[in-house]
Amino acid sequence: MEQRPNPYAANCPTRLVLDRLADKWAVLLLGLLASGPQRFNQLRREVEGLSQKMLSQTLKGLQRDGLIERTVFATAPITVEYALTPLGRTLISPIEALRLWAESHIGEVVAAQAAYDDAGPAVPVMPMKVQNVGAGSPAAR
Amino acid sequence: MEQRPNPYAANCPTRLVLDRLADKWAVLLLGLLASGPQRFNQLRREVEGLSQKMLSQTLKGLQRDGLIERTVFATAPITVEYALTPLGRTLISPIEALRLWAESHIGEVVAAQAAYDDAGPAVPVMPMKVQNVGAGSPAAR
DNA sequence: CGGCATCCAGATGGATACTG
């Protein structure tokens, strides 16, 4: 069997967890819940661009992973609260680190993107007249 | 204008960076490059399940963000090396933190998933006979 | 070796409507 000592194998547990965290909504929601329990539509309003479907789906996934907890209150119009579990709370530290990095380096990233996009479109050195020579497919189709 | 003080707005720069990091291949590649420069097909072989297309695409994205650097060597069969930039190197710390979390808590996550999947299918407390009562739409659709 | 272009199946996710 191709047992490799490398942690980048598909079967590596780290990969599995990383895949889950590779979900922008999940990370954002965990960050929000770090400051206290929140209700469904409360979260929905807070995270701009998050559809009801994705919210529901993401919350279910996080709950399945044991990172958040769902509590139902039998109030008049039913109330549901989502909160971090003890396990989920251990994740806020790494996530905060990520957010801090993003906040302090966003400028450099944007600058790099601008430089890349500027040099990208045209040929870097010696443009030469690139007329529409080459694969001249007239009837573009 | 609906200017909100909340960092969860779509226009928030943090969101933009988080979105980029919300890419499992990107995180894995950064982790690999943390231990030194690597060549294209070398990375391809190391990350199981990563197709050529995604590798190329992800590397280009990381390069655009100024996190990695692409160097071409005019050797016989051309050689290309990818390495972290100084900016990229500042990211390995938060990423390592994430990986450490994953490695130390994977067990709890898997256990939570198993518990969830076990309790999910059936009704948790007091199953009661849930015959096919309810919205009985005979001619389904 | 290190890519890019094309094709296309399947996953993603928004909009909408309806339930408890």
Added chain:
DNA sequence: CAGTATCCATCTGGATGCCG
């Protein structure tokens, strides 16, 4: 309020083939 379900457009990403 807190969802679930369906429809459907779009995007993702793998497979393949070709080029420098």
